[in-house]
Amino acid sequence: MGRVAGKVAIISGGASGLGAAAARVLAREGAAVVLADLDIGGAERVLAEIRGSGGEGMAAHLDAADEASWQDLMAAIRARYGRLNIAVNSAGTNAGRSFPSDTTLADWRMVMSVNLDGVFLGTKHQLALMRDSDPVNGSIINISSVMGLTALPGLGAYNASKGGVRLYSKSVALSCAEARLNVRCNSIHPGFIDTPLLRKAMARFNDPAEAQAIYDALQPVGHLGEPDDIANGVLYLASDESKFVTGAELVIDGGYTAR
Template sequence: MGRVEGKIAFITGAASGIGAACAKILAREGATVVMADLQDEMGQGVLAEIRDEGGDGHYLHLDVTSEQGWANAMVEVMSKFGELHILINCAGTTHSKSSFPSEAEFDEWRSIVSVNLDGTFLATKHALGAMKKSDPVNGSIINISSVYGMVGLPGIGAYNASKGGVRIYSKSVALSCAQEGVNVRVNTIHPGIIDTPLLQRALSRNPDPEAARMRYDSLQPVGHLGQPEDIAYGALYLASDEAKFVTGAELVIDGGYIAR
């Protein structure tokens, strides 16, 4: 349908899960996708799938916590394409185990906040700088937060804090762009429990992974987990010009999880 035809989209965490789904769907809708991740072999595999379907893309290795890495990535994007229209920031991590706050480890806190919140800051900072060089400026930044950036859950304080930070930081950036007349919209998506490799790894640590998965299914009002594509279609809308009046907003895609 060409909903993002001719646009250049930069997607982090693009080697698997939500990031890979976003890359595939935006490519089908006409965008040239620049995929970034640390899992190079998997990322190249997703890129090959996109090209096999007739899409256009490029892959690069990126540690989202490295400011120099971001600076280099934007130089590469601008030298190759000359403009940037879309950022979808999907890279993220979570706890290896639940812990009571007095027993939480500072190193784990710093690791989670570094990827989820610092990574979002660096992504937004450097992508926005590139978008402002496009002519005309017409950008959309989509930061993937979580339902746990809106509601708390015991034992995952660092994840709650980092995803809540993504939510409110994105609103500040949206208002800054609007105030300065910079035509870049900034929004967050808040997935519920999605069947991604991150969740599958968590389930594999359970003594009975299948029973654990059934418990997760039962927690969803709709009766089942979400799929990465469910989030990617929301990102497609926010990335497209259909959402030209949407900024500073939260798109919750959670099967009704926090509606109760």
């Protein structure tokens, strides 16, 4: 039996990076996985791979910043599975670095709308289906960042969005606990993980080898993390092994925040 056998999971941002890795691990451990992403082609490719390894699931278009998109997605999950146990909110973006007086309101809103509104809207609609599930046994896992715990110059919108995800997740956890609803909510704080999003940030250096050396040197362990380092944390929080864990922040960062 897999560690999440029989559970239904939705993964926003499931087409790439941490979301795709989480979907593969959850499917391997027995969950039906719904891969939801702006990039429907990418979500379908990851799903095909999962099905090729014997997994089960569906792919769907989602704009995490748009409430109607969440409503459509949750209606589709309700129709197909009738329940929801695991939600991984991994859809995220960044606008690049800018000095605060140069940051545009458009960039601020773009980052907030995906990283923070997206987590709020996802959690809101996921929770409604989790609450209607029989039995109720839910785990919401919001992907924040070490950038939700510590800051960097020029990353104000990203830092603010990820800090918001951290405290929002704790409030959801307490709301469910107070209501005696068997749904847990936690945040994960990845350090620097080798994904397309990080590669985009590294591309601001002209020399890829220099970029690699700079980013490796930022990590106390001397190298970037891999998507599976985060997916294994997702699996723990998604499974019943973590049934007493709620309102927690799981830091997986090669020691980045230990300094």
